[in-house]
Amino acid sequence: MRPRRSVLYMPGANERALEKAKTLPADALILDLEDAVAPDAKVAARERVCAAVGSYGTREVTIRVNGAGTPWHADDLRAAGEAGPSAVVVPKVNSVDEVHAIEKALSHAPDHTAIWAMIETPVAVLNCSAIAAASDRLTVLVLGTNDLAKELVAAQVPGRGPLLGPLSMCVLAARATGRVILDGVFNDVRDAAGFAEECRQGRDFGFDGKTLIHPGQVEPCNEIFAPSAAEVEHAHRVIAAFEEAGREGRGVATVDGRMIENLHVANAERTLALAAAISGG
Template sequence: MITVRPLRSTLYIPGSKPRALDKARGLPIDAIIFDLEDAVPAEEKNTARDTLAGVLAAGGYGARMKIIRINGLDTQWGADDANAARDMGADAILLPKVSTLDDLDALAAMTGDTPLWAMMETPLGMLNAAQIATHPKLQGMVMGTNDLAKDLHARNRADRLPLQAGLGLCLLAAKAHGLAIIDGVYNAFKDDAGLHAECEQGRDMGFDGKTLIHPAQIPVANDVFSPSKADIDLARRQIIAFEETEAAGQGVAVVDGRIVENLHIVSARETLAKADAIAALTAETTQ
């Protein structure tokens, strides 16, 4: 049995905005990053922490993955965020600007058994991604492409060529260690065509989904990162052909003129498992 948790759409929600936090309970998203960092002004940091604790205690988010992004431990709010987030019942705590393994060690010392996620958004973090991915409590990475572009002094390009080295290093690290990895945000939230193209790029690279800054972006991310009907049909036909070939004692299965080997069956079964998991989550979030 393959277990898949959909992460097609991961929406940032400010921890200081009760109305947005409540609205998120009804959105067709796979995951939520409850943000105590960039989306919350300095004067609201402490109240946001209390607001978020109350909201999560009230529940209502169903099977959506709940991730809390705290402030960095080098800030005046980070330690209090970490201690509070540990007791909020979230699925994971997300640490910004992870650059070394020591950054995660410092957080893990404060958060007990709560799984950790890492914001990958600094040049040093890119170079250390392989080491960072080995942390025993780390379960996922989120690309912070805006901060990375800033530190690189990179120009904004539709093909994201200046970011490809960093994206690739983090993808390799995540896949090598079985971690989830979510692509960075697309800033032009009214540009569906641009978002669609960037989601397709991220999907084709191997990302599990896209971080979003506005609910209007959800349908595009969900569509692009879901297996298509053609994907599902091909996966089923590959499995049937492979199993029939094995049962007949023949050597090679062929579907649509292409050889089907065991590695293709692994991918086919993952596709069907993802489709089933998405259907189950969709059924819950649309009730």
């Protein structure tokens, strides 16, 4: 298990930002060639990002390319594949055929370079299961909630009520296909309370982590998406109680007055695995 609690977008045209990223505790980075880069800076940003990929140690570093249909898409995929990041993040992936085209375009990339597909349109939400299952190289789904809200003509309001259906559908698709799924960004970097609440909502929905637009969002996101000390302690007690019940020939156990079955043990094991991965243990 690899933690992806906090996944921070960094503008590919900003050399200082790329350098600053080395000091930030984000679990993963997305070096961005798309939204954060003006058209006349795309080529230079591509060169800068591809050269920077190997300078972040063991950190999971990805490159977001420009989307299909743009003048930069093919060259971005070629250069990103040659740079060999942890993954190539592709915006607005809408179909299985598009996944196959991306996979073919990255055939020269190292085996460790995965595909992260961004789900940003109504048709992508409806096709999400098929998109996720289209390639073994596709390992992560990334929600693009700003574009999705725009395409849905939906209001972006506290609590994200208009988006809850699509968010739930995408989490369902990720779990059905064994993929990681990342929540979309929170736009108001000054609203710490609103950001924390949206992180908790995403965690409770089943997202593995959240994409971020500001370094100040990293640490609170890490804390919210990590198991708490109480959750870790409870997980240990669940496993211990179930093992004791097994030794006594019982198929169920109780912890804090609640019945414990195999599914609770599986959840507890996942909690401990995530805690160990975060701590490097």
